[in-house]
Amino acid sequence: MDIRLWILLVTIPLVPLGIIRTMKALVPLSITALVLIMFGLSITLYYTFTDIPPLSQRELITHPKDWPLFFATVLFAMEGIGTVLPIENSMEHPQHFLGCPGVLNTAMSVVVVLYGFVGFFGYARFGPDTKASITLNLGSETSLGELVKILVALSILFTYGLQFTVPTEIVWKKVGPMVSEAKQEVGYYVLRATMILGTVIIAVIVPDLGPFISLVGAVCFSILGLFCPAIIELMTYYEEGYGPMKYLLVKDTIVIFLAAAALISGTYTSIQEIVEFYMK
Template sequence: MSMKKVSMEMNGDAPVRPVMDNYSSKIELAYNGSREDLDPYVPADHRPLESNTSSFGALAHLLKASLGSGVLAMPLAFKSAGLLVGSIGTMLVGFICAHAIHVLVKTSQQLCIEVKKPCLGYADTCDLVFQHGPKPVRRFAPLARELADWALAVTHLGACCVYIVVVAESFKQVSDVYGGPTWSITTYCGLTLVVLIPITQITKLKYLVPFSALANFVWLGSICISIYYCLRDPPPLSSRNISTSISGIPNFISTSLFAMEGIGVVMPIENEMTKPQHFLGCPGVLNIAMTAVVMLYGFVGFSGYLAFGEGVRGSLTLNLPEEEVLAQIAKILVACVMILSYALIFYVPVDVVWRKLQDRIPARGHRWGMAALRFVGTLLTVGLAAAIPRLELFMELVGAVCLSVMGLLLPSVVETVWLWGKDLGWGKWILIKNIIIGVFSLVALVSGVTYSIITMLEKL
């Protein structure tokens, strides 16, 4: 993506302005209206050479990142809402998540032109939007950065705890079936440290690529086996709830947000694209990926709840029949995927915390400081998983607290601040829309946390 070269024709003393490509002009006009003096800065032209991901590659990365452990949690979400409400709710939550991602990326692209930077991360976008916003809100820029950073870190720490519980429950079920030791879930959580401590000491992402590649193939196999059992002998629709009470909606929203929200990986993927204008738009990388994600999540949630009803667990594989070898293989495959994926997910909170600590540690102690941070972080996640070995409680709480803030509230606030005084649309409809999304996120936050804590106190 570069400016088209044009010859310089003279009209008096004024040269003709270079013709910009469609992407740059559209982004400029989006927030500057018809300003005559357009800035020809094109962010993608200044990205490093290693930022060479194609549009198809970006789509593959986004699908891979979105189709994680959450897909196996969707039957639990449908249990809270019912078949009909769950189906409609999945589409609604998917649309809201996709829109929140869209406005965040669009704001980031416009901001890159304003500040003349090739690309920006999530926290950088939040920070700079407030810095360049109306004077009364500029002092909140550090707070916006910290909120984005810590929401991202806590979300991924929660996901790490979920992974540990899935691994522990999967191995416990297989061990119980085949006459293994009758240890508790807490013991199995502790045993994961044997693998997790060495693997989390890998500090370079490139060394995690083989683990990620292997996990993708294993994950595909486990999902196919799970869907097979859901469709093998489904009961009639009348045997399941079409809808539930209003009290189940907060749990549905929290679990759905945990499952579908992939905003933490969106900015790194967009920042690596050679043609970032293909990320948004119609069809666009984002729209294609989110459509596929919503369809698959809705299908797995519907068929999983239909097959297993009120007994559905936090991970679909935990409901598979214990007497069949194929089902046990699926559980082991999922456990292996979680172990292989843990180090990659764990990289995010470690990176956030390390950026806060590294300046306080002498340079000669950085290596040991990083090793100690990773060791303590691993112990922390395993300790939390062992203390609250209820998978659904983790997912609901993480979805309610972190993803409501990071995935919905912050993008709507960031877009509002960025467009304030520029163009909030006819009748300020963008402001009204973002207020509605903000209220929705706060309702999801408060109600989700309330019901999660109540459930936690009742079941622990």
């Protein structure tokens, strides 16, 4: 069956799961997704640590022209940052979210370790043949390899509502006032379902996400994840001052420079990759 038909079939469970708006209802789904993704990760690591060739056979540092793709992909990994504020606002004790260790620091430490761990050993195992998603390297000839793909797909499905909360709330603030008071709730769910269908249409048009991951990371997350927060912090502390030796000014200036470099170089390199991919 064509992959586009599978994408359309996924719309059936995606819409009802994606329109859930209350955090309490999303928690069980998120826990289930976490269990599935950890189980899938365990199987992936099993395959990854099987028949690892010597590191001497791997190119430890790639050509500098490919570095922008790496940085853009790393920025894409920040996609979960959009759920930070909704989670903090829905916590019974939001003061536990920040600080040391804090929910945010603990969660992000685990994420960084897992990303680095899987990235290093995934490349050590599969080398330059590593695909956009490491699960695709497991092949379709084994039942466990297919099981991992199913587990990852289900985990994404179950967390779709959580990831969709922030963009929906942003759009609803603009659209909500245009809807009558009596139809506010219906209008919200219609908007959310419409936006979900929009993502499905994009997936049907561009079913192969690999070449676009770096582009999304370079454009969206370099601006929203690095550039904008640095500018906002500079504006916030403008009157109070930037601390001893103006460390906030120095830090944010470096972040802005890195964001600009990632945006320009990452976008250029990613577009080159996309053109080469579709010219094959």
